[in-house]
Amino acid sequence: MRYLPLENSDRQKMLRSVGVSSIDELFADVPEAARLDKLLDLPLHMGEQEVERRFAEMARANHCAGDGPFFAGAGAYRHHIPATVDHLIQRGEFLTAYTPYQPEISQGTLQCLFEFQTQVAQLTAMEVANASLYDGSTGCAEAILMARRVTRRNKAVLSGNLHPQYREVAETITQFTADELEMLPVSPGEPGADLAALMDALDNDTSCVVVQNPDFFGHLQDLSGLAEAAHAAGALLVVVVTEVVSLGAVMPPGEMGADIVVCEGQSIGNGMNFGGPYLGLFATRQKFLRQMPGRLCGQTEDAEGRRGYVLTLSTREQHIRREKATSNICTNSGLCALAFTIHMSLLGETGLRQLAMLNHQRAVELKAALARVSGVSVLGEAFFNEITLELRAPAAPVGETLAGQGIIAGVPASRLYPGDPALENLLVMAATEMTSEADIAALAAALAEALA
Amino acid sequence: MMNRQGRKSGTGGIAAGEAPETFTGHSGLDHVEPLIFEIGDNAKTGVDLPAPGDFTPALGGLARQQPSGLAGGGLPGLSEPEVIRHYTRLSRKNYAIDSGLYPLGSCTMKHNPRLNEKIARIPGLSDVHPLQPISTVQGSLKVMDELAHWLKTLTGMPAIALSPKAGAHGELCGLMAIRTALEARGDARSLVLVPESAHGTNPATAALCGYGVKSIPANARGRVDLDLLKEALDDNVAALMLTNPNTCGLFEDQVIEIAEAVHAAGAFFYCDGANFNAIVGRVRPGDLGVDAMHLNLHKTFSTPHGGGGPGSGPVVFSEALAPFIPLPEVVSDGEGLRLREHPGDGDRSFGRMTAFHGQMGMFLRALAYMYSHGADGLRQVAEDAVLNANYVLAGLKDVMSLSYDGPCMHEALFDDSFLKGTGVETLDFAKAMIDEGFHPMTMYFPLVVHGAMLIEPTETESKASLDEFIFALRSLAEAAKAGDTARFAGAPHLAPLRRLDETAAARKPILRWVPNSSVEP
Numbered sequence: 001m002r003y004l005p006l007e008n009s010d011r012q013k014m015l016r017s018v019g020v021s022s023i024d025e026l027f028a029d030v031p032e033a034a035r036l037d038k039l040l041d042l043p044l045h046m047g048e049q050e051v052e053r054r055f056a057e058m059a060r061a062n063h064c065a066g067d068g069p070f071f072a073g074a075g076a077y078r079h080h081i082p083a084t085v086d087h088l089i090q091r092g093e094f095l096t097a098y099t100p101y102q103p104e105i106s107q108g109t110l111q112c113l114f115e116f117q118t119q120v121a122q123l124t125a126m127e128v129a130n131a132s133l134y135d136g137s138t139g140c141a142e143a144i145l146m147a148r149r150v151t152r153r154n155k156a157v158l159s160g161n162l163h164p165q166y167r168e169v170a171e172t173i174t175q176f177t178a179d180e181l182e183m184l185p186v187s188p189g190e191p192g193a194d195l196a197a198l199m200d201a202l203d204n205d206t207s208c209v210v211v212q213n214p215d216f217f218g219h220l221q222d223l224s225g226l227a228e229a230a231h232a233a234g235a236l237l238v239v240v241v242t243e244v245v246s247l248g249a250v251m252p253p254g255e256m257g258a259d260i261v262v263c264e265g266q267s268i269g270n271g272m273n274f275g276g277p278y279l280g281l282f283a284t285r286q287k288f289l290r291q292m293p294g295r296l297c298g299q300t301e302d303a304e305g306r307r308g309y310v311l312t313l314s315t316r317e318q319h320i321r322r323e324k325a326t327s328n329i330c331t332n333s334g335l336c337a338l339a340f341t342i343h344m345s346l347l348g349e350t351g352l353r354q355l356a357m358l359n360h361q362r363a364v365e366l367k368a369a370l371a372r373v374s375g376v377s378v379l380g381e382a383f384f385n386e387i388t389l390e391l392r393a394p395a396a397p398v399g400e401t402l403a404g405q406g407i408i409a410g411v412p413a414s415r416l417y418p419g420d421p422a423l424e425n426l427l428v429m430a431a432t433e434m435t436s437e438a439d440i441a442a443l444a445a446a447l448a449e450a451l452a
Numbered sequence: 453m454m455n456r457q458g459r460k461s462g463t464g465g466i467a468a469g470e471a472p473e474t475f476t477g478h479s480g481l482d483h484v485e486p487l488i489f490e491i492g493d494n495a496k497t498g499v500d501l502p503a504p505g506d507f508t509p510a511l512g513g514l515a516r517q518q519p520s521g522l523a524g525g526g527l528p529g530l531s532e533p534e535v536i537r538h539y540t541r542l543s544r545k546n547y548a549i550d551s552g553l554y555p556l557g558s559c560t561m562k563h564n565p566r567l568n569e570k571i572a573r574i575p576g577l578s579d580v581h582p583l584q585p586i587s588t589v590q591g592s593l594k595v596m597d598e599l600a601h602w603l604k605t606l607t608g609m610p611a612i613a614l615s616p617k618a619g620a621h622g623e624l625c626g627l628m629a630i631r632t633a634l635e636a637r638g639d640a641r642s643l644v645l646v647p648e649s650a651h652g653t654n655p656a657t658a659a660l661c662g663y664g665v666k667s668i669p670a671n672a673r674g675r676v677d678l679d680l681l682k683e684a685l686d687d688n689v690a691a692l693m694l695t696n697p698n699t700c701g702l703f704e705d706q707v708i709e710i711a712e713a714v715h716a717a718g719a720f721f722y723c724d725g726a727n728f729n730a731i732v733g734r735v736r737p738g739d740l741g742v743d744a745m746h747l748n749l750h751k752t753f754s755t756p757h758g759g760g761g762p763g764s765g766p767v768v769f770s771e772a773l774a775p776f777i778p779l780p781e782v783v784s785d786g787e788g789l790r791l792r793e794h795p796g797d798g799d800r801s802f803g804r805m806t807a808f809h810g811q812m813g814m815f816l817r818a819l820a821y822m823y824s825h826g827a828d829g830l831r832q833v834a835e836d837a838v839l840n841a842n843y844v845l846a847g848l849k850d851v852m853s854l855s856y857d858g859p860c861m862h863e864a865l866f867d868d869s870f871l872k873g874t875g876v877e878t879l880d881f882a883k884a885m886i887d888e889g890f891h892p893m894t895m896y897f898p899l900v901v902h903g904a905m906l907i908e909p910t911e912t913e914s915k916a917s918l919d920e921f922i923f924a925l926r927s928l929a930e931a932a933k934a935g936d937t938a939r940f941a942g943a944p945h946l947a948p949l950r951r952l953d954e955t956a957a958a959r960k961p962i963l964r965w966v967p968n969s970s971v972e973p
Binding site: 045052056078088137272274306349408 | 485487488489492493494495496497498499501502503504505507508509510511512513514515516517526527528529530532535536538539540542543544545546547548549550551554556559561563564565567569570571572573574575576577578579580581582583584585587588589590591592594595602605606617618619620621623624628631651652653655656657658659660661662665702703705707708731733734735736739740750754756757758759760761762763764778793794802803804805806807808809810811812813814816820822823824825826827828829830831832833835836838839840842843845846847859861883886891892897911912913914915917942944947948949950951952953954956957958961962963964965
């Protein structure tokens with residue numbers, strides 16, 4: 001077996017050194033009834049070629065995004081990843097290192113985390129950011145728990161236009177905690193109605209309002225008024241961003257008054273990978289630092305006065321505080337954070353803005369092309385790279401029809417809100433720098449035909 | 453000539469054998485590397501994108517001001533060669549499995565096969581959106597279904613939730629299923645029992661699940677004290693969370709009695725599967741009476757640790773808990789595979805752990821690893837992991853102090869009594885290992901012994917590698933006893949940096965770069 005360095009001769013010598021005659025003696029503590037004396041009913045070991053063959057076969061059973069026009073978004077986005085990113089994250093020194101608990105021999109990972117935290121803070125216009133969480137959805141739930149710790153209030157109000165799976169995760173994670181969630185109704189066509197409902201819901205028990213921008217249906221909104229209202233009521237504003245590229249073009253949440261910003265960072269440096277691993281970005285104000293979940297990297301000096309970095313403020317964390325920790329999180333999303341940092345260092349402010357405007361332009365073109373299709377109306381006026389269509393027929397069968405023609409048309413809202421007749425005809429679609437004019441033309445033609 | 457620190461470079465003579473003070477501050481292959489913010493430029497980019505054409509934006513008056521004018525300035529960019537050099541230089545300051553033995557107990561730092569990386573990057577499996585029509589993702593669902601089959605077979609458990617993102621997330625998933633099952637039978641309980649030796653995530657998870665935590669002491673053999681456990685078990689206890697093999701590297705030999713006692717009290721048995729590597733293919737947790745157990749794919753199944761994630765923590769469940777597991781779930785409906793994403797009528801699933809379906813990129817790597825090993829190779833993994841740990845134990849037990857009598861499983865636990873009176877502490881001893889070219893072992897964990905040193909070599913170390921490690925540790929133990937304390941007090945001497953001031957870092961946190969704030973590099 002190619003991954004196992006010991007030869008049988010080594011094993012024999014080593015057993016003698018240990019002072020036993022067989023490997024079974026080393027498993028003597030296992031109760032007899034639980035000892036497996038034969039192999040489990042699974043295939044035997046395989047060479048590289050055979051493994052590759054099996055996966056190639058499974059890959060052929062997929063239609064992947066590169067196989068045709070592609071417009072799915074709804075929390076995961078298809079962007080180009082420079083070859084440099086994937087090369088660097090595969091350097092064994094990054095790939096095969098553990099959490100940097102020994103800073104003297106982990107400065108590579110630690111300095112990257114320090115750069116990451118700074119980039120996230122700059123991008124969101126917040127004061128501090130952590131070293132990442134699992135993804136946007138779990139980060140959103142962590143923000144709700146954190147808002148309770150900060151405000152000592154326990155009612156979180158969730159926008160109706162927050163990604164429905166983020167809402168489900170928040171409900172799941174808080175079901176046995178002291179948090180109460182107030183879920184506002186969905187308003188796909190009227191983003192203003194959602195904002196007004198959030199303001200109305202604020203009261204003296206509110207720990208935070210959670211709002212996504214652009215929202216699940218793609219609408220962009222100015223949250224400054226909501227921030228003022230939340231602060232006047234003593235609550236925090238939590239802003240969720242599922243498409244982080246938008247921050248290259250759109251006013252950042254920090255400038256709108258956000259107290260906690262949670263982003264899904266997948267779009268920068270990380271592929272879609274059928275839903276994971278992704279990258280939770282989490283930023284807040286300096287004054288809430290000690291209630292922040294997740295790892296933090298900080299600057300310090302070594303014994304000779306040289307600048308260096310360490311994991312810090314770990315008294316918030318589970319391995320020190322155990323049941324009193326701010327979160328149970330241990331592993332985060334380190335390598336995805338590295339991919340983000342490297343991609344962001346390639347882009348810089350100039351490249352990020354170009355990328356974002358290119359995305360926006362494609363979405364504007366997409367909207368214009370689809371608005372001409374009979375049986376389609378486009379919801380909303382202000383958006384970044386994602387729009388929602390209202391079709392004259394249920395969206396899911398239309399999506400299936402187009403998939404049959406090799407076009408991934410978007411995500412039918414019914415996939416995420418099953419059984420809601422009001423949402424049945426909605427199709428959420430994204431355009432990115434990967435979208436070509438030909439893709440848009442093919443989509444428009446196919447949609448026209450499917451709706452005819 | 454002034455160097456970058458603004459001082460004259462060392463031009464005087466240097467003594468024979470002494471390292472010169474360099475003009476650059478670099479030290480041979482080890483370069484001093486500034487932050488991206490100190491070398492990048494807002495106007496520069498390393499990506500060639502087409503310029504956006506002429507169009508009317510529809511951002512609703514919410515365009516970002518450029519340059520952003522944020523405190524801290526804009527985001528710096530660099531050309532591709534500069535980015536490659538910057539991150540390559542940084543990478544060289546890391547210790548990694550690829551460069552040497554990484555004996556972190558409880559972390560299973562085994563070789564990360566590159567085939568896994570290749571598989572995870574096949575476009576047909578990686579360039580796939582999680583919400584594409586189900587008919588277009590049959591291959592991805594097949595991967596999930598295969599992984600589920602292998603993990604259920606290896607653990608002897610009938611149900612699985614693949615979605616948890618890491619071990620701690622898996623623990624939460626398991627405990628939530630337990631709490632939901634208890635509530636479904638109208639049984640409100642408030643306490644979770646956790647052995648003293650448990651990972652910190654266990655009590656933190658129990659708290660997040662709304663439970664109080666009670667600690668169960670270990671007996672003199674480093675195992676759960678069965679009598680004290682029985683005393684603590686009553687109708688207020690929801691679950692026992694037990695790591696097996698435990699964090700002392702020992703198999704809980706009374707585990708079947710433990711499971712029976714837990715079940716007799718109407719509670720559930722949660723097993724922390726962090727140490728599954730020791731028993732894969734030789735013991736099925738389902739045969740031990742376990743009700744729920746997470747598997748760290750980044751430990752036992754070789755997905756890379758990546759400097760702290762991403763992990764993946766699928767959870768296997770017993771029949772009793774199967775109705776309550778979270779969604780989504782891959783199911784077969786005759787026409788093919790599909791995802792059950794929403795609860796149906798009468799569904800008792802406790803909810804959803806994450807958006808989408810879990811760490812697919814890790815599923816691919818773990819499945820490639822399992823295919824590569826097969827049933828035979830996986831059993832050999834456990835045997836070699838246990839043999840390697842016992843070989844280290846046998847090679848060190850006369851010079852270091854073994855906490856509990858062997859044999860051990862996949863890791864060997866020592867305490868600091870062999871350092872008594874030497875003036876050398878566990879931390880110093882571990883830092884001196886760095887100068888010998890090794891990553892330190894896990895220190896001060898588990899909490900049940902004083903100055904713990906937990907060594908897990910894993911099965912992917914050769915005998916020659918273990919021999920070198922054993923000789924190095926023996927020489928360090930002997931040096932400590934011989935009073936050679938200088939070697940330890942300032943260690944490491946030969947790493948990119950000396951010991952760092954962690955107290956200062958916590959007292960006055962500097963968590964991001966801001967202009968002109970940096971101390972001299």
